[in-house]
Amino acid sequence: MLYSAYRAIRSLVFPSSCIVCGKHVDDAMHGICMQCRLDIPLTNYLHRENNPVKERFDGVVPIEQGSSFMFYAGNSIWRTMVHRFKYGGAWKTAYTMGRWYGAELKASGLYDDVDVVVPVPLHPIKLLKRGYNQSTYLAEGIAHSMAVAVDRRSTCRRRNNPSQARRGARDRWENVDNLFKVRHPERLRGKHILVVDDVLTSGATLTVLMRAIKAAVPDCRISVATLAVTKYITTIDR
Ligand SMILES: [Zn+2]
Incomplete structure (x- = not known):
């Protein structure tokens, strides 16, 4: 037994x-x-202070560090894996990859003073439909390996906006304006926040979330970690 x-x-x-x-x-x-x-098609960005992810946000929103663990390209099994945990119920996979990614972030030495991990929030309706937020499991895994806390409640998504994937650049921006709300800025005050998402494509959603956090918590510092990144980040600066 x-x-x-x-x-x-x-x-x-x-x-x-x-x-x-x-x-x-x-x-x-x-x-x-x-x-x-x-x-695994690793980017090795987590060892470099200057890399395409960090550069993506330069002049857009101030960040300390930025990285993506692996490339998201072609028809590789890695792309299928990300797809499975995004749409196919494989939340445990997101957690497992988070554990691995978190261990590497810790080893890199560039993320040593991170205090808290914040996943990109899903709207409650989408959360109900999908049953889980893959970015939360990713964040849980990363935070476990880095021995820091996860904060799932300080930020929330105001609207259940349709998927970004099929939208044009202009549409994307209109789609994400005022998308996030910081409900508990006091919890994030003075902290170094690691914002976590699954795939970085244009960075539009992350930018809007980080701007909302910065506006609500001016004395925080923010870094970004996404599990995957498309080979060429589509820039849609405005
Ligand atoms: Zn295998």
Whole structure:
């Protein structure tokens, strides 16, 4: 009885098939097999103070550090993995990738004074439909590895805006204006906040969220970490 409970818990923490390629493995570290760990299209941005993610926000919204863990391109299994945790119910995968990403962020030394991790919030209706916010699980994993707190409640999304994916640049901006509200600025005062999202495409949503946080909490500092980034960030500055 005890042993089967142990096995059930263990299989949750260490699944026997790789969360990326699905192959059965015994040596999966955090549920990802060695081959996939070697094949992941890493950006290595987290080791560089100046990189395309950081540069994306230069002059748009002041940030301390910015990084994306991997590239999101082509028809790779990594893209499929992100898609699965975004739309296919695989929230555990988001958490697992967050644990890995968080360990690397910690090792880089550039994120040492982060106090709190804030996921990009979903609107409650979307949350109800999907059942979970993938960015929250990603944030939970990152925060666990960095040994800092997650704040899910200080920010919220005002509107249930349609997906950004099929919109043009002008539409995107109109779509995200005043999208976020900071409900509890006092909780973020004086802190170094790591804002977390799954995929960075144009940065429009992140920009609007970070501007809202900065406006409500002028003495905070903000860094950005997204799990994936498209090879070419579509710039839609205004
Ligand atoms: Zn694998």
